[in-house]
Amino acid sequence: MTRVGLYPGTFDPIHNGHTDIIGRAVKLVDKLVLGVAIDTGKTPMFHLDERVAMVEDAVQPFRASTEIVVQPYEGLTTHFASEIGAGIMVRGLRAMADFEFEFAITAMNQQLDRNIETVFLMADPRHLAIASRLVKEIAVLGGDVSKFVSPGVKDRLMARVAKI
Numbered sequence: 001m002t003r004v005g006l007y008p009g010t011f012d013p014i015h016n017g018h019t020d021i022i023g024r025a026v027k028l029v030d031k032l033v034l035g036v037a038i039d040t041g042k043t044p045m046f047h048l049d050e051r052v053a054m055v056e057d058a059v060q061p062f063r064a065s066t067e068i069v070v071q072p073y074e075g076l077t078t079h080f081a082s083e084i085g086a087g088i089m090v091r092g093l094r095a096m097a098d099f100e101f102e103f104a105i106t107a108m109n110q111q112l113d114r115n116i117e118t119v120f121l122m123a124d125p126r127h128l129a130i131a132s133r134l135v136k137e138i139a140v141l142g143g144d145v146s147k148f149v150s151p152g153v154k155d156r157l158m159a160r161v162a163k164i
Contacts, residue, residue, distance in 0.1 A: 003087065004032075007034050011034070012051055013045070014132075025119075034069070034070045035081075036071065057152050058153070081113070094123045094129070
């Protein structure tokens with residue numbers, strides 16, 4: 001039986017905290033799907049196709065050890081997990097605020113689909129403060145984001161900021 005995991009997110013943009021979680025998640029599953037959310041509740045800086053491309057680039061180093069699929073999705077994450085056959089949902093935790101939010105989401109997800117287990121991976125201490133929102137803000141304000149994202153993401157981010 002293949003253990004399929006889902007790591008969902010908007011990945012706007014994907015950062016080193018995300019890739020750290022991906023690197024650890026591939027050790028737990030036979031196949032990892034990165035669900036790039038078409039999130040109508042947020043206004044992403046990057047279009048869906050750009051976010052998918054950045055995630056595709058970021059997961060290249062992990063493809064040798066585990067099957068990885070990058071796939072956009074819309075709607076309930078539990079529905080998407082069921083559609084792709086995922087029994088595990090991977091989530092990263094940085095701080096207590098994340099825990100409270102993720103706890104509530106997990107409780108609701110269990111009510112929606114009891115066949116999906118959520119696995120929380122604690123952020124590496126080097127990545128505790130990284131959040132896509134903060135990375136974008138630093139870039140917009142002229143700061144150096146190279147400690148937080150890959151060179152490819154930095155280039156895309158700086159190009160986007162230059163157009164603002």
